[in-house]
Amino acid sequence: MGEEDALRFLADRFKATQKEVLTGIGDDSAVLELRDKACLVASTDTLVEGVHFRLETQTPRQLGKKAVCVAISDIGAMGAVPRYLLCSLGCRSTDSMEFIEGLSQGVEDGCREFEICLVGGNLSESQTVFINMTALGEVSGDNTVLRSGAAEGDDIYVTGTLGDSALGLKILSGDSGIGGGEGFVSRHLEPTPRLAVGRMVAERGIASSMIDVSDGLFRDLEKLTSEHGLGAEVSLADLPLSPGFLSISGRLSEDAYRLAVSGGEDYELLFTSSAEKRAAAEEVSRLSGIAISKIGSVTGGGKIKFFDEGEEEVFYDTGGFEHFC
Amino acid sequence: MGEEDALRFLADRFKATQKEVLTGIGDDSAVLELRDKACLVASTDTLVEGVHFRLETQTPRQLGKKAVCVAISDIGAMGAVPRYLLCSLGCRSTDSMEFIEGLSQGVEDGCREFEICLVGGNLSESQTVFINMTALGEVSGDNTVLRSGAAEGDDIYVTGTLGDSALGLKILSGDSGIGGGEGFVSRHLEPTPRLAVGRMVAERGIASSMIDVSDGLFRDLEKLTSEHGLGAEVSLADLPLSPGFLSISGRLSEDAYRLAVSGGEDYELLFTSSAEKRAAAEEVSRLSGIAISKIGSVTGGGKIKFFDEGEEEVFYDTGGFEHFC
DSSP: OOHHHHHHHHHHHTOOOSTTEEEOBTBSSEEEOOOTTEEEEEEEEEEEBTTTBOTTSSOHHHHHHHHHHHHHHHHHTTTOEEEEEEEEEEEOTTSOHHHHHHHHHHHHHHHHHHTOEEEEEEEEEOSSOEEEEEEEEEEEGGGOOOSSOOOTTOEEEEESOSSHHHHHHHHHHSOOOOTTOHHHHHHHHSOOOOHHHHHHHHHTTOOSEEEEOSSOHHHHHHHHHGGGTOEEEEEGGGSOOOTTHHHHHHHTTOOHHHHHHHOOOOOOEEEEEOGGGHHHHHHHHHHHTOOEEEEEEEESSSSEEEEOTTSOEEOOOOTTOOOOO | OOHHHHHHHHHHHTOOOOTTEEEOBTBSSEEEOOOTTEEEEEEEEEEEBTTTBOTTSSOHHHHHHHHHHHHHHHHHTTTOEEEEEEEEEEEOTTSOHHHHHHHHHHHHHHHHHHTOEEEEEEEEEOSSOEEEEEEEEEEEGGGOOOSSOOOTTOEEEEESOSSHHHHHHHHHHSOOOOTTOHHHHHHHHSOOOOHHHHHHHHHTTOOSEEEEOSSOHHHHHHHHHGGGTOEEEEEGGGSOOOTTHHHHHHHTTOOHHHHHHHOOOOOOEEEEEOGGGHHHHHHHHHHHTOOEEEEEEEESSSSEEEEOTTSOEEOOOOTTOOOOO
8 A cells, every 4th residue: 555545545535525625635734714703623532553442343444433423522522513624544554455445434434424524634654553533623612611610519411321332342352242232332333422412502501511421421520520629429320321231231240330430432421500401401302312311410529429229329440441442 | 651640741731821722722622713714724744653753863852843843834835824733642651751741842842932832632552652743723715825736837946955854864864973964963853844934925925836845855846746747847956955965965875966856854845936926936035034946847748857967867766755764
């Protein structure tokens, strides 16, 4: 695979057609128009072989799409709309053109599904395969939801279900032969960024703080609270779990709630909201068709605490989440 | 080194103070204001260990600054002004905190020198060290200079001097013990993006096409011409070479002109311009204090040809440029 050949292939595949893309992939830089008065939102993320993915357990196409979804999830977590992507790929000179083609197909799948445009790319030789994505989006400045706005007494909400991706990773990693676990595996390999919900929550001023759950509920909830000396109380019984999640984790001898709390890579939205916004949050759930579950509340206590159905505190060793798969 | 510790360190170091940075490093995404009617310019580039750099031959601080300079050079080559950076770093978990500190110091040096702001970052474990930089800039859409505007008969100009970086790399790679070569080594390790010249050339409408010389004069000149079936004739005698370049390359038994033509990583600006803009190009050189040399002209011939002082054509095998250092 020659670098020039690969770049030409990519430039052809990702030729921009939108009028806002004044210059797309293939020049020194992309030149882009933003809407009037929109703020630019920018985020960068990398998936690294052996750390965030293994080439043995997923196709290049799945990997390409996942890289897109992970990158734009960060844009969605600000309440913003992702518009553009720049992709830097590192791969061995012995990796085949089919690998790059598969990866590109996955990136294209993601771009098409979420109506975004790849406007810049870069290809380097590297002994470790990595995919870096920089996502650019737009938001009206007033609608931006930061990580830092939570207040004591706020409700804590999470979209969708938790732990599916972590369970899928367990199934992928082991030779468990568990039947019925395919849905969990695909939640891990093909996460769905909650863009529409994030935008609605932001536009309606519902969230006081928001983040996407990538490192696991525990660690991401800490990011929303600990900086201001706040904490949280979460009821395990209120955690949204998929049908079959408890029984399949049990068959894998996994502590299901520990997985749901610390597993990571859910790419659900976690947000805080004052109590008077409850009806508005429920309406967003109804309109978007995505479950939004109230799982606890922000406290002044400085710690994240979990309680079981008997209202006993449950302690998790959540320090060691690894993305390894 | 814990990832959280390192991220906190980076977020503290790169806290934004500009009012246009509504949210800087440390949230899911950065939120940025652009000037009214400015277009966004975006580019991404990666330096990979063993391909673009070796940790034995340069300090982390030099590497950090080089990553900044290489990234913003692509913005300058559009005639745009770089404003923001997002950095994704991959390093081994055994790499020391000093390595990250040194690298950050270099990034900070670059940001301060070129008045740009690091607004996003990401740290991953990786067996191969890499530094990805996405640079964001602004340009008035009318002033953008693309790679694609060259016309037959246009003059070809290059800023500064050619080949210094390639010679520096030769000196770095060998155990030559060549005295007086330090300046060439620092041209390789600490390139200077030609931002001011790029902006002036763009604002005055001088360039019909422009690129920064990263892969070497030959290959980058091809990018300005070959897509439209154009070619170029370049006079070796007109190539701008530093004092001492010919003699030191000779002492290293290198073909000096081959180095200057194919060496790469010059990060000078290469642009084409119609003959009636000659006085304007000279004025930019005078105002900026940077040499701008006319080295040849665009032809309809579809090939890049080099001629020596006796007007004999000289052939170079320029296919194999490697960034390896």
